[in-house]
Amino acid sequence: MLKPKRISVFTGHYGSGKTEVSVNYAIWLRETMKKDVALIDMDIVNPFFRSSDAADMLAAHGVRLIASVFAGSAVENPSLPPEINSVFDDGECFAVFDVGGGDDGAVPLGRYRSRFCAEDYDMFFVLNERRPMTHSADGAIEEFYDLERASGLKYTGIINNTHLKGLTTARNILDGYSLAEEVSKRCGLPICFSSGTPDVLEGLPDGFTGERFPLKLRVT
Amino acid sequence: MAEKFLMKGNEAVAEAAIRSGCRYFFGYPITPQTELAAYMAKNMPKRGGVFLQAESEIAAINMVYGAAGAGARAMTGSSSPGISLKQEGISYIAGADLPCVIVNMARGGPGLGSIQGSQADYFQATKGGGHGDYHMLVFAPNSVQELVDMTARAFDKADEYRMPAMILGDGMLGQMMEPVEFFEPTEPDALPKKEWATDGTGMKRKKNIINSLYLESEILERLNIERYERYKRICEKEPLFEEINTEDAEIIIAAYGMSARIAASAADALRSEGVRVGIIRPITLWPFPSEIFARRAAYVKAFLCVEMSMGQMVEDVRLAVEGKCPVYFYGRTGGMTVEPDAVYKEVKRILELKTAGGI
Known part of the structure; x- marks a missing residue:
């Protein structure tokens, strides 16, 4: 069973699936914890494909979206909305941070380092074994430490979100799990869950004991 | 079958270039192309290559030269705006008969324009852009996989004909992620030797000279004529296109790149209603696949050219069709995307005109 902390941060390489996982995780939190949930679109690197694209879906599920006023407007402005501070000030709500891709994307986390460190947070390394840069354990570990360095924060767990978009198979998730195990061994952190669309997760063999997190809703 | 990886269009071009034996990338970041430079920055040093962020686009193209x-x-x-800056260098490269590959992930223009995908750089890519009598090979893929395949082809053909080649995508294609397969990498040493290159005489051969300045007009004219004889061979041998359902078509949609994917959705909907619609998708924009348009013009009622521009390729379609049937145009501009429903309606509108004797 997942034991969510009040603050969870999703980071990883471009295409690891951070946004897909963050949006589903925020909605899952809202449904299971019965508390206020905020999703923070913290992508200042790429103006395309971000959690703000899911604004209507999030609103329909009662999740508050915090995003730059420029998000989705086709104006590139790497600004952070002051409203982000509210999730630290309000000690009750759950907050999900969807961070931009790569080490450049992780840089703005440093702005809130003291606030993250003031409480017990989760920061996840979202891993997609089908991305060339994180295909090998060496590549994934390099990315892992680059992101930690850029964010100024320490990871607490790994998420296996291996996928090939619509062509994903259970085999891909199993390969991703093997890679996540190797990364887990080398960095000493647990694999929190393997995520995928419900139909793909159903195809996993009975012997697969890892935690599963279904991505019921599609953002992109 | 090779393994499939998930890649962004921009990254896929970069990986395909490295696998084609490219070890030199000179660039300057600009949305929506930046991931290409970012991928090169991370990977070139690991693969024995050079990534250099130049001080400007002009510097970058001259480093390529x-x-x-x-x-x-x-x-x-x-x-787009960065490609405009490179035009002087492109003309010099064409004038010096040098092979290279230039990638344009086009965005809305003119001017600084917008950052959303656009196809308004067709004229610039196919009709010169820079000054003088020259052409570039222009490849216009419509998927991340085709970006990979055409990048490899662009390097090969540029070398074969000693001329610059362009990959003309758009912001959407550069940003989208799709599963792709890669070919086996080629090491630079394994590529055919270029006898004309200025890579040192080793005191064993005469000097090679790279130049585009010819003050004697007779010589410059002769060189231009020779180059155009090469272009003529290219126009005969190198046009690439894809045809869908054209055998029985009464109307054919002409579209390239992302517009062709959108047009294909509209065509599927129309076919399911029994409308006999086909698609011709040019993959090379120069050389333009004129011949297939001329052949199909013999029996279709009309063409509809669909572009994310105010209408540029439509002129080449009209030239190819030579007035044998009407060529209509539908487009969106400024970074706006053509929608399948709008293409569907436009095809219906044209066919109704025809039934009413209106074409």
Whole structure:
């Protein structure tokens, strides 16, 4: 069973699936914890494909979206909305941070380092074994430490979100799990869950004991 | 079958270039192309290559000029306003008969324009852009996989014909992620030797000279005529296109790149209603696949050219069709995307005109 902390941060390489996982995780939190949930679109690197694209879906599920006023407007402005501070000030709500891709994307986390460190947070390394840069354990570990360095924060767990978009198979998730195990061994952190669309997760063999997190809703 | 990886269009071009033996990338970041430069920055040093963020687009294209002159496979990439800046260098490279690959992940223009995908750089890519009598090979893929395949082809054909080649995508294609397969990498040393390159005489041969300045007009004219004889061979041998359902078509949609994917959705909907619609998708924009349009014009009622521009390729379609049937145009501009429903309606509208004797 997942034991969510009040603050969870999703980071990883471009295409690891951070946004897909963050949006589903925020909605899952809202449904299971019965508390206020905020999703923070913290992508200042790429103006395309971000959690703000899911604004209507999030609103329909009662999740508050915090995003730059420029998000989705086709104006590139790497600004952070002051409203982000509210999730630290309000000690009750759950907050999900969807961070931009790569080490450049992780840089703005440093702005809130003291606030993250003031409480017990989760920061996840979202891993997609089908991305060339994180295909090998060496590549994934390099990315892992680059992101930690850029964010100024320490990871607490790994998420296996291996996928090939619509062509994903259970085999891909199993390969991703093997890679996540190797990364887990080398960095000493647990694999929190393997995520995928419900139909793909159903195809996993009975012997697969890892935690599963279904991505019921599609953002992109 | 090769393994499939998930890649962004921009990254896929970069990986395909490295696997084609390109070890020199000179660029300057611009949305929506930046991931190409970012991928090169991370990977070139690991693969024995050079990534250099130049001080400007103009510097970058002239670095490509130098590397190409020395016989290396070199690439630069940008998006529309940055490609405009490179035009002087492109003309020099064409004038010096050098191979290289230039990537344009085009965005809305003119001017600084917008950052959303656009196809308004067709004229610039196919009709010169820079000054003088020259052409570039222009490849216009419509998927991340085709970006990979055409990048490899662009390097090969640029070398074969000693001329610059362009990959003309758009912001959407550069940003989208799709599963792709890669070909086995080629090491630069395994590529055919370029006898004309300025890579050192070793005191064993005469000097090679890379130049585009010819003050004697007779010589410049002769060189231009020779180049155009090469272009003529290219126009005969190298046009690439895809045809869908044209055998029985009464109307054919002409579209390339992302517009062709959108047009294909509209065509599927129309076919399911029994409308006999086909698609011709040029994959090379120069050389333009004129011949297939001329052949199909013999029996279709009309063409509809669909572009994310105010209408540029439509002129080449009209030239190819030579007035045998009407060529209509539908487009969106400024970074706006053509929608399948609008194409569907436009086809219906044209066919109704025809039934009413209106064409």
